[in-house]
Amino acid sequence: MDEQLIALYDRHVGMAFDRQQRLADFLEKKAPDDDWEFDVSTATLRFGKVSFEAPLIGSHATGNNSWLWAWANKHMKLTVTNRALGTAMRAVLHKAGIHHLGVEGFALEPLLGAELTQSAAHILGVVLVGEMGYDAYYTMPYEGGRALTLIRDDRLKVVEKRPLVRVTMMFPQALQSMPVLNHKAALTAYARDYNLHVSEVPEGLKFTGVGKDELTATFDGDGRLIGLHGVAVPEPPAAKKPKAKAKPAKKTATKKPTAKKPSKKATTNAAARVVAKKSATPAAAKKLVNKNKRPTTPKPENVIAKASKKPVKSQSVTKADSTKPTKTASRGKNR
Numbered sequence: 001m002d003e004q005l006i007a008l009y010d011r012h013v014g015m016a017f018d019r020q021q022r023l024a025d026f027l028e029k030k031a032p033d034d035d036w037e038f039d040v041s042t043a044t045l046r047f048g049k050v051s052f053e054a055p056l057i058g059s060h061a062t063g064n065n066s067w068l069w070a071w072a073n074k075h076m077k078l079t080v081t082n083r084a085l086g087t088a089m090r091a092v093l094h095k096a097g098i099h100h101l102g103v104e105g106f107a108l109e110p111l112l113g114a115e116l117t118q119s120a121a122h123i124l125g126v127v128l129v130g131e132m133g134y135d136a137y138y139t140m141p142y143e144g145g146r147a148l149t150l151i152r153d154d155r156l157k158v159v160e161k162r163p164l165v166r167v168t169m170m171f172p173q174a175l176q177s178m179p180v181l182n183h184k185a186a187l188t189a190y191a192r193d194y195n196l197h198v199s200e201v202p203e204g205l206k207f208t209g210v211g212k213d214e215l216t217a218t219f220d221g222d223g224r225l226i227g228l229h230g231v232a233v234p235e236p237p238a239a240k241k242p243k244a245k246a247k248p249a250k251k252t253a254t255k256k257p258t259a260k261k262p263s264k265k266a267t268t269n270a271a272a273r274v275v276a277k278k279s280a281t282p283a284a285a286k287k288l289v290n291k292n293k294r295p296t297t298p299k300p301e302n303v304i305a306k307a308s309k310k311p312v313k314s315q316s317v318t319k320a321d322s323t324k325p326t327k328t329a330s331r332g333k334n335r
Contacts, residue, residue, distance in 0.1 A: 001113040005098050009123050010182045012130025014190025016137070017174035018166070019129065022156050023136040038140055038149070043082045045138060045149055054138060054149035055082040057089075057128065060120045061145040065108045067120060070147075072104035092131050119179055121146045126178075163194035164209030168231050175225065184223040 027047055034048030038056075045054035056070040056078065070076055071086035090102040100106075108117045116123060125137030125148050135156040140147045160166050171187055180186050188205065191198050197208040207215040209231070218226040 001116075002098065002100075002111045004096075005101070005111055005127070006116075006181060007185070008096060008098065008127050008131070010180065010186045011189045012126050013178055013180055013186050014167075014171055014174055015193040016126040016129045017178055018170050018190070019136045019156065021170060021173075022158060023138070023151065026156060036138075036140070038147075041077050041079070043079045043149075045151065052151045052153055054151050055079070055085050057085075057137075057148040057150055058124070059142075059145050059147040060108065062118075063144060065117050065120075066105055067108055067124070068105040089128065089132065092128075096131055116179055121148045122178065124148060125150070160194065162210060162213060164191075164196055164207060164213040164215055164231050167191055167194060167196070167207070168215055168228055172225075172228070182223050183225040184217075184219050187217055187225065 027050070031047040031050045034050070037046045038044070038054070039046070040056060043053060043055045045052045056076070058067055058069040060067055069086060069089075070078060071083045090099075093099055093101050101111075108120045112120060112123060121139045122137075125139065128134065128150060129137050132150070134150040134152045136151040136153075138149045138151060140149065167187075167190060171190060174180065174186075174190075175183065184205070188198055191207050194209075199206045199208075201216065203216050204218040204226075205216070207217070209215070213231050215228060215230045217228050220226055
């Protein structure tokens with residue numbers, strides 16, 4: 001296992017997971033029922049009408065647990081910008097001290113170990129998002145492996161008003177969703193990314209945020225999180241109860257008007273006046289049909305397939321491997 005690579009992963013996993021949740025929240029709001037599609041030739045990741053510029057980074061072939069950078073695959077018709085990204089990425093990896101990742105392809109298990117190899121696309125996504133300043137990453141399973149893209153988009157940037165509350169909410173979720181080996185190092189780096197003050201206390205670590213926000217984190221002997229205490233995390237708003245229908249008003253009895261006796265001055269052959277009341281029947285109510293309503297469809301499994309429905313070809317992760325990701329894909333859950 002490459003300790004320097006794992007240390008970089010622990011350094012960025014908290015904020016990277018935070019940004020992944022921003023992406024998930026954005027898609028839930030803007031494209032809740034849309035499947036994803038990816039076009040290699042334009043480096044475009046699309047969810048219905050929502051699209052991102054998302055250069056293809058590389059892919060993990062599960063057959064031999066190897067990694068191949070996208071720009072090293074001669075069969076991929078990448079954009080000029082996407083292919084040039086390889087040069088920038090190699091410079092970043094070299095500066096971070098993991099220059100051995102800059103080769104065209106490599107075996108994953110010697111670098112990550114058996115426990116982390118299956119999450120290789122997520123781990124490399126976390127490291128590159130943190131080191132290269134991207135806003136999120138997205139992984140796309142295909143027949144034989146999983147591909148990785150990076151996303152930079154101003155729509156995903158948010159100014160957090162109470163960062164310590166955000167850290168308290170997100171970090172336990174990150175531990176449940178991501179393989180984190182050093183909880184203490186990951187939480188410390190995550191808090192500092194939000195410019196929170198971190199100090200050592202007998203119980204563990206103390207974090208100070210805006211105003212009176214304070215948080216104490218306790219760990220076991222192996223640096224694994226035991227508990228978070230101090231800051232109040234707001235509960236999600238309770239579901240609104242449906243308004244009760246107003247009871248119909250009780251009918252009140254009305255007195256019938258009494259007819260006035262004819263005046264003595266009136267002549268005997270005068271006819272009594274009769275007031276005729278006209279009644280109108282309401283017009284028939286028209287039925288409204290919601291023509292905009294569309295049936296919902298279940299989300300498909302996250303499997304890459306060409307838009308033309310042609311059979312999927314695998315991607316070469318090493319020179320000996322013949323699998324490769326296809327040009328387009330249908331979206332599923334980013335797991």
